[in-house]
Amino acid sequence: MTLLELIGDSRDPDAVYDAFVTWANGRGLELYPAQDEAVIEIVSGANVVLSTPTGTGKSLVAIAAHAASLSRGGRSYYTAPIKALVSEKFFALVEIFGASNVGMVTGDSSVNPDAAIICCTAEILANLALRHGAESDVDQVVMDEFHYYGDPDRGGAWQIPLLLLPRAQFILMSATLGDVSAIASDLTRRTGRPTALVTGVERPVPLHFSYARTPIHETVEELLQTNRAPVYVVHFSQAAAMERAQALSSVRIVSREQRDEIAEAIGGFRFTTAFGRTLSRYVRAGIGVHHAGMLPRYRRLVETLAQRGLLRVICGTDTLGVGINVPIRTVLITALTKYDGQRMRQLSAREFHQIAGRAGRAGYDTAGTVVVMAPEHEIENAVAVAKAGDDPKKQRKVVRKKAPQGFVNWGEASYERLVAAQPEPLEPQLKLTAAMLINVIARGGDVFANVRSLVFDNHEPRARQYELARRALAIFRTLVQAGVVEVVRDAAPGGRPQRADSHSTIRLTVDLQPNFALNQPLSPFALAAIELLDPDDAVGAASTPPTSAAPAEDAAEGEHGGNSEETAETAPATVTAGSGHYALDVVSVIEATLDDPRPVLSQQQFQARGEAVAAMKRAGIEYEERMEALEEVTYPQPLAELLAQSFEVFASSQPWVRDFELSPKSVVRDMFERAVSFAEFISVYQLARSEGLVLRYLSDAYRAIRQTVPAEAQTEDLLDVIAWLGELVRQVDSSLVDEWESLINPVADPTAPVVPPAPPSVLTNRRAFVVLVRNELFRRVQLAALQQDDALNELDPEVDWSAALDGYYDDHDVLLTGGAARSPALVTIDESEPGVWRVEQTLDDPEGDHDWRVRAEVDLAASQEEGTAVVRVTEVLRL
Structure with a gap:
C-alpha cells in the first residue's frame, strides 16, 4: 500500500505515526532512534530542529512531515538552497505522494503550484511570507540544508519565514548546524509550538579520520586495495578535479570484468560533447567526475553509476556535499583551503564536516573513512625522508622544501582542530531591499507595524537592527519620492492632520504582478526597454560577431571583408534605439537581466583582447598605447549605452530595481550571430569544463524570453530565434524531459542500461x-x-x-x-x-x-x- 493509503483520512497522531512506520518497514527501512524521536514530535505538532550527521536519514523525516501535514489537510513547503536539489526532491516526493499532490516553484518555472506539497527554493518562500505574512497559506515548512541560514548572501531568505509565518510548523534540517538553541527558543515564542532539538546523535556509520603524507596516487591505490572504495577525491576547483581524473586514468582502478559491466550499464549513452567524450573514457575506467560545470545528464550518469557501485573513484568538487544521494565509502580531501571568491582561506569546521559527512552510507557501509592529504611540499619532504631510511647522515642531507610564497598553509594541527571542532554558530544575515519592502507594503494592514516588526523583531544583534531601520527609512523615502508609495495621514479629532506616524495609511500606488520578485526581478524593466525598439527594424549594422572593442576595430578597418563599409551602406538613416536587428536586440535586452555566466564572459574578454592586440600590432600601434587601449576592450555588451540610460529613467519611477544589477552581455546573441552549435561555441571559447553552466544560462534565457516578451512584440524573426534556442537546449540535454518520461513510464529493472531517452527528433519542430x-x-x-x-x-x-x-x-x-x-x-x-x-x-x-x-x-x-x-x-x- 502507498503511504497515503495507509494514513487514510486519519488525523490521530498515533495512527499517522503507526502508518508511517508501517510504510517505512515495508520499504525495508527501520527508523533510527533520532528519526523515531523526530517523527513523534512532528505528528504531535511540535517544531523540530534536526541536526544529525549525514547518513542518518533526514530525508525520511521530511517525508514523515509532509505525510503528517497531508493527514491534517494542511499545505507544506519543502525548501532547499539550489534548484537542482529542489527538482530532485520534487520527483522523489511525486513518486511517494503522487503527481497531483506535489508541485514545484523555482522562480522561472512552476509545476502544479496549487498542490498540497510545494518544493521551492528558500527565496520563493521568503517572498511569499513577505507578501502575505501570517495569512500565508502555509501550514508546515521543511527547510533542508538549513545551515544556509548563515550564508552572507542568501541567509536572509532562510530567516524571513521563521519571522513571518507564525501559523506554520517548522522542521529545520542540516548535518552541521552548531548551537541553534536561540533559534529554537525564538521559534517557540513565535509559533506557540514546542520546539524539539534532535541533535548530538551518533552516526549509525562511524567515521575513521586519518592524515596522509603519501603521494595521492599511492593513497588512492592503498584505499582501493584495502576495500575502502568508492573513494570521492575532493578538490576545490573544477580544473583540479579534471587533472586528478586524468592522472588517475593511468592507474588500474577496475578489472576487465568491471569494465565490461560499466560498458553494459552505459549502453548507448550519448557522449556528444568534447567533455562528454573525455568523461566516457574516464567512467569506462571506473573513474567518475562530478562538478557543477557539467551538463546535468553527465552528472546524473556519474551519480547513477556510483549508486550501482560501478565507479570506484570519483574526482570532483565539494558540490557533492549538497544533498545529493551518492554512496561514498571514503572521502579523500586534497586540501584544507579554498578560494571563497575573495581570498584563499582555511575551511571552516562546518565546511569540513559537510564534506567529510559524505563518507560511509547507511545500508552500504559499516564504517566510513575520511583521509586528509598533507600539503604537497610536506608530502615531498616525507617521501625524501623515507628514501633516506634510518641513515642519520642521509637524513641530515635531506633539504626540506618550504611552503610556496603566499601559500595559505595547513598541516596536521589544522586537520586535528577541524576533526574535533563543532560547526560554528550560525550568524543571522538578514538584509533589506526595496523589493522586500514593497512586498510588505503590498500586504496591506498596519504597514508601519509590519515593517517595524521585520526590522526590530528578528534574529539580528541590536546594532544591526538599527542599520536595517536606517536602510528601511531610506528605501521608503525613495519609494515615496518615486510615487510608488503614498502616505495618507488620518485626520485627528477636529479635522487637524495627524503626524506621520503609525496612524498613517501607507499604500502602493501601483498594482504588482502576482509573482513580483519571484521571476527575473528585472523583467518589468525589460518590458519597458523592449518598447523602445522598433519591430520594423530588420536591417542593421550588426555583422560579424562583436568580439572586439572599438580600438581594435578601428585599427583593423577593412580586415573582415569590408564589413565596416556595410554599416554605412545598410544602416537605416535614423535609428531611434537598438542596433537595427530587432529580434537580436530583444534578446540582448533579456540577456542584460540575467545572471552573468562568468566563465563565458571571461573567455569572451580574453579572446577579444587577443584579437585587439593582434589588430593593433598590425596597425603599428606602440606597446604603451596598445596596453592603454586594451583596458577598454571587454566582452561584447550590445545596447549597453541604451540600456544604461533606460535603466536610469526606469529606476526614477521604480527605484526597487536598483536592488538588482543590469548586466549587458552577449551569449545567446553571440551564438546566433556566429551561427554555431552548442559544441562549436564551447570549442570557440574553450569552455569544456563549464558546459553545464552554459546550458543553464541558455535555458534561463529561453524561459525568460518566452515568459517576458509579450505576444504583440514577437516578430517572425524573434519567433525564429526562440524556436532555435529552445531546440538547441533540448538537443544538448533533455534531462528534465527524461525525468518526466520516467515518471510516466518508470524503469522496473534497476540494472537496465543508464541510457536516457534520445531528445525529440530535430525535424519535429x-x-x-x-x-x-x-x-x-x-x-x-x-x-x-x-x-x-x-x-x-x-x-x-x-x-x-x-x-x-x-x-x-x-x-x-x-x-x-x-x-x-x-x-x-x-x-x-x-x-x-x-x-x-x-x-x-x-x-x-x-x-x-x-x-x-x-x-x-x-x-x-x-x-x-x-x-x-x-x-x-x-x-x-x-x-
Missing part, C-alpha cells in the same frame, strides 16, 4: 530546423566574407571555394553579413524530394545585384541522427 539550416548556410557566408578558404574547403571538400571566392570578389569588393544578409528572404527551400531538402542562399553584395548563390542539400536522415542540420554545399555559382 520545423521552424527551429529551418533556422538551423539557415545558420549552417550563413556560417559559410561569414567565412566567405572573411575569405577563409581553408575553413570552407574543410566544411565542403567537394566544392572549390577558393575559385568561387575569386570569382565573387572579381565582381564585388565586399560580401555583406549584416541584418539584411541574414534575411529569410535570401534563402529558398525545396522540400519536394523525399529525404532531402534542396536549399539556396543568395549572397548579399553592396550593389544589391544578388547574382551569386550557394546551393546545398540537407540530409534529413543524417540530421535526425546527429540532432542538428546536416548541410552539404554542392555548388557556389554566379547566375
Whole structure:
C-alpha cells in the first residue's frame, strides 16, 4: 500500500505515526532512534530542529512531515538552497505522494503550484511570507540544508519565514548546524509550538579520520586495495578535479570484468560533447567526475553509476556535499583551503564536516573513512625522508622544501582542530531591499507595524537592527519620492492632520504582478526597454560577431571583408534605439537581466583582447598605447549605452530595481550571430569544463524570453530565434524531459542500461530546423566574407571555394553579413524530394545585384541522427 493509503483520512497522531512506520518497514527501512524521536514530535505538532550527521536519514523525516501535514489537510513547503536539489526532491516526493499532490516553484518555472506539497527554493518562500505574512497559506515548512541560514548572501531568505509565518510548523534540517538553541527558543515564542532539538546523535556509520603524507596516487591505490572504495577525491576547483581524473586514468582502478559491466550499464549513452567524450573514457575506467560545470545528464550518469557501485573513484568538487544521494565509502580531501571568491582561506569546521559527512552510507557501509592529504611540499619532504631510511647522515642531507610564497598553509594541527571542532554558530544575515519592502507594503494592514516588526523583531544583534531601520527609512523615502508609495495621514479629532506616524495609511500606488520578485526581478524593466525598439527594424549594422572593442576595430578597418563599409551602406538613416536587428536586440535586452555566466564572459574578454592586440600590432600601434587601449576592450555588451540610460529613467519611477544589477552581455546573441552549435561555441571559447553552466544560462534565457516578451512584440524573426534556442537546449540535454518520461513510464529493472531517452527528433519542430539550416548556410557566408578558404574547403571538400571566392570578389569588393544578409528572404527551400531538402542562399553584395548563390542539400536522415542540420554545399555559382 502507498503511504497515503495507509494514513487514510486519519488525523490521530498515533495512527499517522503507526502508518508511517508501517510504510517505512515495508520499504525495508527501520527508523533510527533520532528519526523515531523526530517523527513523534512532528505528528504531535511540535517544531523540530534536526541536526544529525549525514547518513542518518533526514530525508525520511521530511517525508514523515509532509505525510503528517497531508493527514491534517494542511499545505507544506519543502525548501532547499539550489534548484537542482529542489527538482530532485520534487520527483522523489511525486513518486511517494503522487503527481497531483506535489508541485514545484523555482522562480522561472512552476509545476502544479496549487498542490498540497510545494518544493521551492528558500527565496520563493521568503517572498511569499513577505507578501502575505501570517495569512500565508502555509501550514508546515521543511527547510533542508538549513545551515544556509548563515550564508552572507542568501541567509536572509532562510530567516524571513521563521519571522513571518507564525501559523506554520517548522522542521529545520542540516548535518552541521552548531548551537541553534536561540533559534529554537525564538521559534517557540513565535509559533506557540514546542520546539524539539534532535541533535548530538551518533552516526549509525562511524567515521575513521586519518592524515596522509603519501603521494595521492599511492593513497588512492592503498584505499582501493584495502576495500575502502568508492573513494570521492575532493578538490576545490573544477580544473583540479579534471587533472586528478586524468592522472588517475593511468592507474588500474577496475578489472576487465568491471569494465565490461560499466560498458553494459552505459549502453548507448550519448557522449556528444568534447567533455562528454573525455568523461566516457574516464567512467569506462571506473573513474567518475562530478562538478557543477557539467551538463546535468553527465552528472546524473556519474551519480547513477556510483549508486550501482560501478565507479570506484570519483574526482570532483565539494558540490557533492549538497544533498545529493551518492554512496561514498571514503572521502579523500586534497586540501584544507579554498578560494571563497575573495581570498584563499582555511575551511571552516562546518565546511569540513559537510564534506567529510559524505563518507560511509547507511545500508552500504559499516564504517566510513575520511583521509586528509598533507600539503604537497610536506608530502615531498616525507617521501625524501623515507628514501633516506634510518641513515642519520642521509637524513641530515635531506633539504626540506618550504611552503610556496603566499601559500595559505595547513598541516596536521589544522586537520586535528577541524576533526574535533563543532560547526560554528550560525550568524543571522538578514538584509533589506526595496523589493522586500514593497512586498510588505503590498500586504496591506498596519504597514508601519509590519515593517517595524521585520526590522526590530528578528534574529539580528541590536546594532544591526538599527542599520536595517536606517536602510528601511531610506528605501521608503525613495519609494515615496518615486510615487510608488503614498502616505495618507488620518485626520485627528477636529479635522487637524495627524503626524506621520503609525496612524498613517501607507499604500502602493501601483498594482504588482502576482509573482513580483519571484521571476527575473528585472523583467518589468525589460518590458519597458523592449518598447523602445522598433519591430520594423530588420536591417542593421550588426555583422560579424562583436568580439572586439572599438580600438581594435578601428585599427583593423577593412580586415573582415569590408564589413565596416556595410554599416554605412545598410544602416537605416535614423535609428531611434537598438542596433537595427530587432529580434537580436530583444534578446540582448533579456540577456542584460540575467545572471552573468562568468566563465563565458571571461573567455569572451580574453579572446577579444587577443584579437585587439593582434589588430593593433598590425596597425603599428606602440606597446604603451596598445596596453592603454586594451583596458577598454571587454566582452561584447550590445545596447549597453541604451540600456544604461533606460535603466536610469526606469529606476526614477521604480527605484526597487536598483536592488538588482543590469548586466549587458552577449551569449545567446553571440551564438546566433556566429551561427554555431552548442559544441562549436564551447570549442570557440574553450569552455569544456563549464558546459553545464552554459546550458543553464541558455535555458534561463529561453524561459525568460518566452515568459517576458509579450505576444504583440514577437516578430517572425524573434519567433525564429526562440524556436532555435529552445531546440538547441533540448538537443544538448533533455534531462528534465527524461525525468518526466520516467515518471510516466518508470524503469522496473534497476540494472537496465543508464541510457536516457534520445531528445525529440530535430525535424519535429520545423521552424527551429529551418533556422538551423539557415545558420549552417550563413556560417559559410561569414567565412566567405572573411575569405577563409581553408575553413570552407574543410566544411565542403567537394566544392572549390577558393575559385568561387575569386570569382565573387572579381565582381564585388565586399560580401555583406549584416541584418539584411541574414534575411529569410535570401534563402529558398525545396522540400519536394523525399529525404532531402534542396536549399539556396543568395549572397548579399553592396550593389544589391544578388547574382551569386550557394546551393546545398540537407540530409534529413543524417540530421535526425546527429540532432542538428546536416548541410552539404554542392555548388557556389554566379547566375
